[in-house]
Amino acid sequence: MIPAATPPDCPPVEQRRPLGQEELRQLATRVPPEASGQPRPGYGDRLQPSSIGWVTRAVWCVWIEPDPNPDLFSGRWRRGVDDALGRWSHELTLRRVDNPEDAQLRLWRRRPPRLGGRASWGRALLALQMVRRGGPERLEPLVEVLLDPGQRLEGLRATALHELGHGFGLWGHSDQPDDVMAASPGPSPPVDLSPRDRLTLRWLLGRPSLVGSGSPGPGSAETPASAPPPRSGPPAD
């Protein structure tokens, strides 16, 4: 169980609005250049930044869809989700919020719709929005994670770990089956982060990102940082 949010981590959202095309274009011009020729740690070379750079944060406001009629079945979903969040919380600061409007990542207990005729246990989708939380507008990611409740606990844990990895900025897949972000997990999917998962995330967290920055209008002050995928990146299973 991750701790409930306390101010000032996740203040209430007063306003959200999608980014316009012109704002996205302006943000794209501010993406710091990547050092070329340097190998990236872990599976960093297999990750894809958005058109406005890397999208990640060290602190995330997380909302978990409650179950109005808790039973054994839904309790299993929640255990799998809590376990996966607990593993990621060793690498990131995660704060639980009770209002989905205040979240930057939302976990939904539902089966993802088929994509290209293909079914999957989970999916992560990223959007970028300008968000006001009692101060100036800032660029924030909003990640929707869909997790099918119809899995066994081990499968749920592994799926939740993997989709949360996408949500926290690992938009790509490892080529090693023992990483939670493996493109093709083995018969027993990993239920905890591998050293390569940790190494890759730590490298990612060190990239400059535009997330959390102010309005993309001219003259606005910016915290140096990388940026998340535009609007919404392609959904990742």
Ligand SMILES: [Zn+2]
């Ligand atoms: Zn994936």
